[in-house]
Amino acid sequence: MMAAPFDDTFVADLLPAFVDEANEQVSAFEQLLLQLEDAPTDHELLDALFRCAHTVKGSAGLFGLDALVGFTHHVETVLDLLREGRLHLSPALSTVLLKSNDAIRDLVATATGHNAAALGAGGDEAARHRSALVAELQAASGHGAQAPGSSAVPPADAASPAVPRRCQATVRFGCETFRDGMDPLSMMAYLEHMDRCEDVVSPGRGDQPAR
Amino acid sequence: MRVAPPPLPPQLTIYSVTEAARVWQAWLLDDDGQEALALDVAGLSEIDGAGVQWLIALSNTLRQRGRTLQLVAPPAALVTVCRRLGAGFLLDSACSETAA
Numbered sequence: 169m170m171a172a173p174f175d176d177t178f179v180a181d182l183l184p185a186f187v188d189e190a191n192e193q194v195s196a197f198e199q200l201l202l203q204l205e206d207a208p209t210d211h212e213l214l215d216a217l218f219r220c221a222h223t224v225k226g227s228a229g230l231f232g233l234d235a236l237v238g239f240t241h242h243v244e245t246v247l248d249l250l251r252e253g254r255l256h257l258s259p260a261l262s263t264v265l266l267k268s269n270d271a272i273r274d275l276v277a278t279a280t281g282h283n284a285a286a287l288g289a290g291g292d293e294a295a296r297h298r299s300a301l302v303a304e305l306q307a308a309s310g311h312g313a314q315a316p317g318s319s320a321v322p323p324a325d326a327a328s329p330a331v332p333r334r335c336q337a338t339v340r341f342g343c344e345t346f347r348d349g350m351d352p353l354s355m356m357a358y359l360e361h362m363d364r365c366e367d368v369v370s371p372g373r374g375d376q377p378a379r
Numbered sequence: 380m381r382v383a384p385p386p387l388p389p390q391l392t393i394y395s396v397t398e399a400a401r402v403w404q405a406w407l408l409d410d411d412g413q414e415a416l417a418l419d420v421a422g423l424s425e426i427d428g429a430g431v432q433w434l435i436a437l438s439n440t441l442r443q444r445g446r447t448l449q450l451v452a453p454p455a456a457l458v459t460v461c462r463r464l465g466a467g468f469l470l471d472s473a474c475s476e477t478a479a
Contacts, residue, residue: 356463368463370464
């Protein structure tokens, strides 16, 4: 076999592990936020906070948990600004992030069901709550309408588009990707499974720009 | 006397690619060839992202020396994997040869 095609049993087999890991990340996120109350500019803590959200989002994407990916993306955007020093972690923002973390925990909890296709919504009220949090996150990041880079990720609870959309997504794999047991090939295969991929360009070729 | 390039392992995966890279690195140290390097990959039965990454690295190393890497007789599944990862350029010479 050259490369394993996407298999629905992938979800059933690995979803419990995802839920366990995501809950660990959510707990760590909460602890880090509490630590940051006394040291709001601590780079290591801010980096760790970002990695928590980044890990949850990345893993959720593998399972097609679109609502979780979309919402966590907005959280991640704010965390990226924080760790770059372009945003200050005020008590008010810390509160928004704690609420957002609770929302992520709730979204992860929906993944404990066995129907992956139905995961993520958690009801209209929860969706409205998340939308309100997204607005607060965007306001905090200075992007009232849309967070930077969000065109590559569906917004929280996005409905099916009325017309076909063409998107360009840029993915940067870390140098620890293989060491962490991940393979970009599996992710690209999954993307192909989700939708039609028109073109893939790798920065691997020395004379070729990345896009 | 020129030494022939080492053969590829049938499985070029994360489990074998480190050893393959070590063997090839040793060969490249002594190699002073100038022409395109034709690499027969017909016997490749399995490859993953790590394997493709190494092929890209090998291609780049050769390019820096003014050489090109030509994958000869790539199996269909290898073509799929390379295209999936945006590494179709590895196949350019193979495809053009096939077409010609």
